[in-house]
Amino acid sequence: MTPPEQAGPHPGMPTYLGMPSFPVAAKTAVADSQLRRNLAHATHTIRVKRAGAVGELADWQELRAAAKAIKDHTLAHLDTYLVRLEQNVTKAGGHVHWAQDAAEANAIVAGLVRAAGADRVVKVKSMATQETGLNEALAADGIGALETDLAELIVQLGHDLPSHILVPAIHKNRAEIREIFLREMPDAPPDLTDDPRMLAAAARAHLRQAFLSAQVGVSGANFAIAETGSLVVVESEGNGRMCVTLPQTLISVVGIEKILPTWRDLEVFLALLPRSSTAERMNPYTSIWTGVTPGDGPADFHLVLLDNGRTTALADQIGRQALRCIRCSACLNVCPVYERTGGHAYGSPYPGPIGAIISPQLRGISSPVDASLPFASTLCGACYEVCPVAINIPEALVYLRGKVVDAKREKHFSPERTVFHASGLVLRSPALLAAAQRAAAVGGRLVARSGRIRRLPPPLSGWTDTRDAPAPPPESFRAWWARTRGSQPRGSRPRRSRR
Numbered sequence: 001m002t003p004p005e006q007a008g009p010h011p012g013m014p015t016y017l018g019m020p021s022f023p024v025a026a027k028t029a030v031a032d033s034q035l036r037r038n039l040a041h042a043t044h045t046i047r048v049k050r051a052g053a054v055g056e057l058a059d060w061q062e063l064r065a066a067a068k069a070i071k072d073h074t075l076a077h078l079d080t081y082l083v084r085l086e087q088n089v090t091k092a093g094g095h096v097h098w099a100q101d102a103a104e105a106n107a108i109v110a111g112l113v114r115a116a117g118a119d120r121v122v123k124v125k126s127m128a129t130q131e132t133g134l135n136e137a138l139a140a141d142g143i144g145a146l147e148t149d150l151a152e153l154i155v156q157l158g159h160d161l162p163s164h165i166l167v168p169a170i171h172k173n174r175a176e177i178r179e180i181f182l183r184e185m186p187d188a189p190p191d192l193t194d195d196p197r198m199l200a201a202a203a204r205a206h207l208r209q210a211f212l213s214a215q216v217g218v219s220g221a222n223f224a225i226a227e228t229g230s231l232v233v234v235e236s237e238g239n240g241r242m243c244v245t246l247p248q249t250l251i252s253v254v255g256i257e258k259i260l261p262t263w264r265d266l267e268v269f270l271a272l273l274p275r276s277s278t279a280e281r282m283n284p285y286t287s288i289w290t291g292v293t294p295g296d297g298p299a300d301f302h303l304v305l306l307d308n309g310r311t312t313a314l315a316d317q318i319g320r321q322a323l324r325c326i327r328c329s330a331c332l333n334v335c336p337v338y339e340r341t342g343g344h345a346y347g348s349p350y351p352g353p354i355g356a357i358i359s360p361q362l363r364g365i366s367s368p369v370d371a372s373l374p375f376a377s378t379l380c381g382a383c384y385e386v387c388p389v390a391i392n393i394p395e396a397l398v399y400l401r402g403k404v405v406d407a408k409r410e411k412h413f414s415p416e417r418t419v420f421h422a423s424g425l426v427l428r429s430p431a432l433l434a435a436a437q438r439a440a441a442v443g444g445r446l447v448a449r450s451g452r453i454r455r456l457p458p459p460l461s462g463w464t465d466t467r468d469a470p471a472p473p474p475e476s477f478r479a480w481w482a483r484t485r486g487s488q489p490r491g492s493r494p495r496r497s498r499r
């Protein structure tokens with residue numbers, strides 16, 4: 001293993017590209033009992049802590065409504081605020097680059113790293129660069145990227161992918177992390193135990209030299225303040241602060257939806273985000289930087305503003321609410337589906353309920369994984385209840401399911417659609433319905449055993465493979481009514497028009 005100061009590219013790193021659909025990936029995940037245990041323990045712990053931290057604020061719902069209103073206003077005037085942000089970053093001595101897609105963003109970053117004469121960068125955890133596959137793109141260009149967030153480092157050393165927004169190594173327990181460190185970190189102490197403090201100390205020592213010698217830092221940002229051109233990163237470990245202050249060149253890759261108009265707006269989000277994510281009243285480190293300051297921090301600052309499907313999502317009246325997301329991960333921790341499958345099954349850096357609505361919008365619904373994501377939910381609504389910016393995730397899921405079904409309908413013959421079409425015809429005609437009920441009664445008696453239908457021939461066997469059904473009664477309600485009362489039930493007679 002290469003020491004951090006010489007860290008090279010990882011050409012063999014896994015990527016999200018071409019991942020299987022959610023049901024296929026989930027089947028493998030739920031078969032892993034260790035994974036399920038790790039996830040259940042971690043999500044339960046975070047859930048309980050978050051509920052306590054949120055319960056301390058009497059005006060939580062008002063804060064939530066304020067955050068929603070601020071984000072909706074900003075998204076409605078995104079063009080204005082983006083231009084204002086660009087003007088103020090430039091005025092403060094920074095440079096702004098606009099990236100339409102992932103390839104453009106990666107090319108801009110690679111060009112800037114080369115221009116700085118560097119062949120490696122230190123990174124603070126950034127969802128935007130995971131989305132663009134920056135590490136893999138830099139590796140292809142001969143540039144090494146070292147993740148410095150502890151959980152991201154564990155994932156990188158394990159040649160793995162993040163499985164949670166906030167706790168990327170949530171699927172690993174302490175013993176597994178110790179094994180990774182001993183195997184992949186040459187400077188790990190040989191007597192390393194799985195004590196969290198020892199593991200953190202080993203990672204700290206491993207990263208320190210890399211921080212001190214790095215020429216280029218790469219970050220994301222939680223928020224970008226248009227009125228001054230300032231960027232904000234909130235974090236728990238202090239690695240982010242090192243990344244944004246120690247290197248001579250700083251490159252921040254930020255989604256265009258991360259913008260807030262003013263500092264007053266930030267106040268609301270700094271109350272909501274720590275409690276929703278780590279269940280803290282305030283996160284340990286909040287780093288804010290504005291352009292460059294001679295003699296203090298990086299001498300060269302570049303902001304790469306990333307679209308990559310966001311303007312398409314913005315044009316969608318229902319789907320656009322996903323752009324309010326502040327990546328707190330509260331929706332993941334309450335989701336019964338996520339708790340059982342973990343994040344890898346979502347085939348995207350955005351797992352869980354938010355991933356199920358944001359990935360199909362950013363990437364489209366043409367791949368199997370993106371078309372399956374809106375169905376990766378029980379629609380229980382727990383995600384909506386905890387979301388600090390009130391994203392109605394169930395509403396967006398149902399809406400996106402409709403889009404997936406419509407897209408399939410245009411392309412393929414659908415047995416389901418044919419069945420529903422035929423059912424519609426039968427249900428509209430009392431004579432056809434009566435005939436269908438008589439046929440079902442006769443057919444049901446032929447295949448039923450002891451009053452239950454346990455096995456049907458294909459294609460109906462798909463239903464009876466996992467469940468049975470009661471045999472249809474020998475006589476329908478209508479037939480019984482007509483026989484015993486001498487007339488049709490009221491609802492089945494044609495209605496007279498009212499004057």
Ligand code: SF4
Nearest residue numbers: 325326328329331387
């Ligand atoms: S959708 Fe809401 S709860 Fe989920 S990560 Fe985004 S802000 Fe947090």
